[in-house]
Amino acid sequence: MSWPAGYGRRVLDEVDSTMTEAARVADALAGPEWIMARRQSAARGRRGRPWRDPGGNFAATLVMRTPGGPGQAALRSFTTALALREAFAALTHAPEALALKWPNDVLVNGGKAAGILLETVGARGGSLAIGVGVNLISAPGADAVEPGAVPPVSLLAETGLRIEPEAMLDALATAFAAWEDRLVTYGFAPVRTAWLSHAARLGEVVTARLPQDRIEGIFETVDESGAIVLKTAQGRRAIAAADIFF
Template sequence: MTLRPEIPVLRFDSIDSTNEEALRQLAAEADLPLWIVARTQTKGRGRAGRSWQSPEGNVYATLLLKTAVSAATATQLSFVAGLAAHDAAAAHLSPNEAARLRLKWPNDLMLGRAKLAGNLLESISLARNRGLAVVLGVGMNVAALPDDTGRDVASLGLAPSSVEAVFASLARAFDIWLARWNEGRGFPAIREAWLSRALALNETISVNLNNSIIRGRFCGVDDTGALKLTTEAGVVMTVTAGDIYPDALR
């Protein structure tokens, strides 16, 4: 799967959510792939149903595409999105600042200890065995910081006029990493690239699983993208969903 340079971009000044618009475009049988981009969102969504504050001056973009892989394999695209966001951000930072970028499992991009970007993946089975549609939203703070998030957040520190250039970098990076993913056949290389940029790899972390905290060493991700954790008892377990808290950021 490779995105073409001429891939259409559907633009909005304000919208409820670029992911929601992607679902509407899918229902309307729009040609795929398709980018949906908005200057602001009134009901932006993050992982686990969380609200994504969307002031003007940032990137809010969703890629709607079709794939032949299973829904389980399509979850790998969250790692593709993370790598694309990393490279797009790095292109607009100084080398010293770019070196502070880290990917935080499962779907965040951090600048130091603060969240810079995140992605949200949703998939829908198409009728008549026509494959799978994937809705892959990315939000990145370019010039504005959301309020009252309850966590440290960062931006690229650019002018609002830079949003379009950052989105262009993001689209180009997606093109590169989607080609390398190659319908899942290239996931071992994707995983290696992601881990080389990962926050707290081989370090002690805490994982919040349904309000239960488990501590251990973050030792990698498996073929499905699940986090591998070596617990304090020496047991290797996999985590498919949850919030992680590296000791280095506590």
């Protein structure tokens, strides 16, 4: 598989966190660059939560110039999710097992196999870091996630395939570059349509947990800003940020 033109590729044996490394090097980069680590000593997920990263799993961060402000930057969670799904399908040949969970997870047979983390980094937040973690060979136990959360799974357990991190990186980088080109050329509309075609629990009741609220409703769609739209007893609600529980 060929590497996408214009993207740098850096593979480290060990680092504290690929997100932290992206922040350290962002201002010195001439263009977008993927940073992968074979082992992280201080991995983290959304809202600073610890992310277990045993050897053999996949951890990488793409650092790129912030595209078009915070709203546009946030849309990269959708292109990254679609790229991950495409990479999984290419490597496992099991597209029917894959689904996307708003806002930033990829599911395999209903379990969480990958997560995405977006942060602004560099001087004055001039770059975007897109962190990707994939449970290639092992997943945390159910006791490592919140009650009611989607259980973690690994690609090895669900598909029987042992995928090397470097193969995952090559497939993901190639797919992401294509989705990034679509977003830049055509806007969010085709990305949104593609994402919704693979959305988990679309049309079903889900619960959105916010820091000070809990909203239950039917998952109707994702709007033009990327917010999830729920049909609730009080009317339609567009929610820009929340944890979704099934």
